[in-house]
Amino acid sequence: MIVNTARFVVSNSDVKKCPQEIRHEFAFIGRSNVGKSSLINMLTGNKGLAQTSSTPGKTLLINHFLINDQWFLVDLPGYGYAQRSRKGRQEILHIIQDYILNRMQMTCLFLLIDGRHKPQKIDLEFMTWLGENSIPFCIVFTKLDKLSSSAAKVATANYCTQLLDMWEELPPVFRTSSVDKRGREQLLDYIEELCKLPLICDE
Ligand code: GTP
Ligand code: MG
Numbered sequence: 001m002i003v004n005t006a007r008f009v010v011s012n013s014d015v016k017k018c019p020q021e022i023r024h025e026f027a028f029i030g031r032s033n034v035g036k037s038s039l040i041n042m043l044t045g046n047k048g049l050a051q052t053s054s055t056p057g058k059t060l061l062i063n064h065f066l067i068n069d070q071w072f073l074v075d076l077p078g079y080g081y082a083q084r085s086r087k088g089r090q091e092i093l094h095i096i097q098d099y100i101l102n103r104m105q106m107t108c109l110f111l112l113i114d115g116r117h118k119p120q121k122i123d124l125e126f127m128t129w130l131g132e133n134s135i136p137f138c139i140v141f142t143k144l145d146k147l148s149s150s151a152a153k154v155a156t157a158n159y160c161t162q163l164l165d166m167w168e169e170l171p172p173v174f175r176t177s178s179v180d181k182r183g184r185e186q187l188l189d190y191i192e193e194l195c196k197l198p199l200i201c202d203e
Contacts, residue, residue, distance in 0.1 A: 030112030032078030
């Protein structure tokens with residue numbers, strides 16, 4: 001898949017106000033600061049498209065980006081930012097969960113996991129919630145440039161092994177870095193294949 005054009009369309013906090021067009025869309029979720037917005041910029045080759053920050057909690061809304069005038073990438077707020085009030089965290093979680101449960105156009109959800117760390121409770125709980133709600137997802141390990149290539153292999157393999165203690169099988173797994181762009185082709189090819197499928201939206 002070649003990304004020729006990528007443009008910001010709309011931000012909002014309410015899934016009902018998301019674009020009404022029936023197009024495939026691919027959403028990125030994960031903890032605050034895991035690298036969702038950076039990954040969108042890496043995939044589109046446009047560093048300024050989605051706003052990023054070294055301080056967690058940058059993305060607070062559902063952001064739609066139209067790619068090649070054909071399909072959407074969606075940048076979601078991150079969950080679990082500890083510095084935010086409990087009420088604030090609940091509000092963000094509500095936006096995320098409402099989007100995930102109700103957005104018929106969402107063809108695939110990519111769950112981003114910082115590849116440097118062991119499985120964290122908050123991510124495992126989020127996966128459990130996805131499973132309970134029958135939401136299929138892919139795992140995308142991020143920030144792998146921060147590890148040596150052998151350490152990255154070991155860390156991500158260990159993570160997957162631990163997941164298999166909880167899950168019967170693994171979802172598709174991608175290993176990425178927004179800095180050295182690894183994983184870009186694999187993700188875009190995966191999206192390209194999914195875009196060939198008919199999109200059925202039953203209300
Ligand atoms: P929120 O919007 O706050 O939920 O965060 P986010 O998940 O969108 O993270 P964002 O893309 O804003 O990145 C957070 C920080 O991590 C920024 O300082 C990025 O430069 C850095 N970062 C993101 N991806 C990578 C990566 O692949 N490698 C490295 N080294 N840094 C990264
Ligand atoms: Mg963000």
